[in-house]
Amino acid sequence: MQSDRISKIQHHLYSNGFANVQELAEATGASIVTIRRDLQRLEEGGIVTRTHGGARLAEAAGPELAFQARVQEQVEAKRAIADAALALLQPHSTVFLDAGTTVLQLARRLRVEPMPLTVFTNGLAVAQELVNVDGVTVHLLGGQLRNENLSVVGPTAERQLGDLWFDQLYLGTSAVHDDVRMYTLHPAEASLNQVMLRRTSQAVVLADSSKFGGRAPYAVAPVTDAHTLITDARLDTGWTDRLAELEVAATLVPLGRTP
Incomplete structure (x- = not known):
């Protein structure tokens, strides 16, 4: 479940560039507390950059996630x-x-x-x-x-x-x-x-x-x-x-x- 949720967060950020915590919660069906915890882990892994109220993909993460998005099509x-x-x-x-x-x-x-x-x-x-x-x-x-x-x-x-x-x-x-x-x-x-x-x-x-x-x-x-x-x-x-x-x-x- 966590892996699926993390993947949804990544793909949502790849598609939209930036998203606030509420948008990510709605996109994944998770609570705001859970999303904040996920974003912290993703930031520690260098995948996202957190901003006030939300997050965007870290610059170096774009090409790999673009490939992963095509894998899912x-x-x-x-x-x-x-x-x-x-x-x-x-x-x-x-x-x-x-x-x-x-x-x-x-x-x-x-x-x-x-x-x-x-x-x-x-x-x-x-x-x-x-x-x-x-x-x-x-x-x-x-x-x-x-x-x-x-x-x-x-x-x-x-x-x-x-x-x-x-x-x-x-x-x-x-x-x-x-x-x-x-x-x-x-x-x-x-x-x-x-x-x-x-x-x-x-x-x-x-x-x-x-x-x-x-x-x-x-x-x-x-x-x-x-x-x-x-x-x-x-x-x-x-x-x-x-x-x-x-x-x-x-x-x-x-x-x-x-x-």
């Missing part, structure tokens, strides 16, 4: 997609897991149901999730740390990829535009994703239905470059028809409830 769909992706993993193979939040859910599933794998990743959160998982050997790319996505990018990472080959690549995306290409939010991320796609013969794209028709500035590749696309059954029929016309091997996983 469309979480039901991401978990269902991860379940389907887990079934495609082959024991004793070498795979690359990118830094996306849907791929992170796959790493969490692998932690619950481990198998012998060699995993390469550019995602700090993915690597951390797989620490001490039985049978899984983890290699983390070197390069420039992109704080907003907890990912490693840049020329050093790209050179490392050039010396590697993967049985499978599991790749997320920020958006699939109407031109049926995948896009991302940062040019270095797009460049690294392009190299990833060249270093495997089996690219598995994990993208929940909210990504389709979305917007992001930097193109990665056409969806047709995917060997397999896994999304959720909320994808509208216009998109399912387009994917079928392009002969994209798409798996639509069912969800437990409708939107």
Whole structure:
């Protein structure tokens, strides 16, 4: 309960910048006394800065909480997609897991149901999730740390990829535009994703239905470059028809409830 409440406080402050104690109490359903105690603990941990009557996020906490906020978006769909992706993993193979939040859910599933794998990743959160998982050997790319996505990018990472080959690549995306290409939010991320796609013969794209028709500035590749696309059954029929016309091997996983 305390962990859930702390998370709600953090996300409320991330979304609103500042909140007074009464607002946080209403947002969490906790008492004002409890909220004040929570804020004291968060301030001691360097997460928030308390001000008269309320609090705001400490400056250094923003990027990490931005990532955590994305982790919580469309979480039901991401978990269902991860379940389907887990079934495609082959024991004793070498795979690359990118830094996306849907791929992170796959790493969490692998932690619950481990198998012998060699995993390469550019995602700090993915690597951390797989620490001490039985049978899984983890290699983390070197390069420039992109704080907003907890990912490693840049020329050093790209050179490392050039010396590697993967049985499978599991790749997320920020958006699939109407031109049926995948896009991302940062040019270095797009460049690294392009190299990833060249270093495997089996690219598995994990993208929940909210990504389709979305917007992001930097193109990665056409969806047709995917060997397999896994999304959720909320994808509208216009998109399912387009994917079928392009002969994209798409798996639509069912969800437990409708939107």
